[in-house]
Amino acid sequence: MKIALMDSGIGLLPMAAAVRRLRPGADLVLSCDPEGMPWGLRTPQDVTERALAVARAAALHRPDALIVACNTASVHTLPALRAALEPALPVIGTVPAIKPAATGGGSVAIWATPATTGSPYQRALIRDFAGAAAVTEVPCPGLADALQHADEPAIDRAIAAAAALTPPDVRAVVLGCTHYELVGERIRAAVQQPGREPVALHGSADAVAAQALRRIGAGTPPSAEPAGTLAVILGGHAAELPEAALAYEEGRLLKALNLVR
Numbered sequence: 001m002k003i004a005l006m007d008s009g010i011g012l013l014p015m016a017a018a019v020r021r022l023r024p025g026a027d028l029v030l031s032c033d034p035e036g037m038p039w040g041l042r043t044p045q046d047v048t049e050r051a052l053a054v055a056r057a058a059a060l061h062r063p064d065a066l067i068v069a070c071n072t073a074s075v076h077t078l079p080a081l082r083a084a085l086e087p088a089l090p091v092i093g094t095v096p097a098i099k100p101a102a103t104g105g106g107s108v109a110i111w112a113t114p115a116t117t118g119s120p121y122q123r124a125l126i127r128d129f130a131g132a133a134a135v136t137e138v139p140c141p142g143l144a145d146a147l148q149h150a151d152e153p154a155i156d157r158a159i160a161a162a163a164a165l166t167p168p169d170v171r172a173v174v175l176g177c178t179h180y181e182l183v184g185e186r187i188r189a190a191v192q193q194p195g196r197e198p199v200a201l202h203g204s205a206d207a208v209a210a211q212a213l214r215r216i217g218a219g220t221p222p223s224a225e226p227a228g229t230l231a232v233i234l235g236g237h238a239a240e241l242p243e244a245a246l247a248y249e250e251g252r253l254l255k256a257l258n259l260v261r
Contacts, residue, residue, distance in 0.1 A: 004029035004063035006054045008037035009148040011178035012069035013250040018209035031058035031233040038144050040115040044076040051077040057236045064216045065090045069178050075121045092212045096176040097202035098125050102133035109166045112176030114139040138165045144179040150247035163190035172200040182248045
């Protein structure tokens with residue numbers, strides 16, 4: 001089994017790690033566009049062109065499924081990707097986990113890129129799935145870029161700025177950019193108020209990884225699967241995991257448990 005994942009940068013690491021946890025024996029292909037990152041600042045047409053190039057580079061490895069591990073690309077490019085690659089290659093998009101976060105009502109914050117915050121796409125998801133929850137859209141300028149480069153001071157500043165915009169009574173936070181899942185616990189700590197119940201974090205990695213396996217009919221894994229391989233493609237060319245990826249637990253896990261080729 002071979003699963004490909006695509007993103008502008010290392011935001012695909014949480015989903016890749018989720019696939020690895022679910023199916024240790026699956027071969028992984030990670031295809032990124034570091035020169036074009038972040039995609040959220042680009043026009044939909046530009047994002048589509050770049051996403052198609054990244055997806056086609058991954059498709060050359062003949063994977064069984066392609067995960068679009070990027071909210072921006074999922075918003076703007078899924079129809080084009082599916083038209084170009086399906087039915088030969090199933091394409092699985094990413095949707096912010098608004099529905100599960102809103103279950104039970106209360107105060108919910110959606111942390112997302114400035115381009116996604118307030119967008120018709122996100123507003124439609126809130127309208128359709130938020131129910132009785134009080135939803136606050138929180139823009140996080142610079143956070144994805146800081147995470148891409150493992151710039152610790154910039155990460156701290158961006159998280160603090162977004163936390164200041166998050167209601168103090170927030171019950172749940174939706175991580176509306178795949179990069180944000182790399183620092184989920186730091187985000188939780190930034191919004192947690194003393195004396196209140198722990199804030200629930202809702203990312204997409206586990207659910208999307210499971211959906212990809214369902215799409216290709218992957219059953220229960222063998223009890224003793226060998227570790228699968230890991231292929232990395234940066235800008236269409238074979239490469240190693242970027243150094244910044246190793247700043248995060250998910251990147252270190254993938255490097256340690258895979259034969260990188």
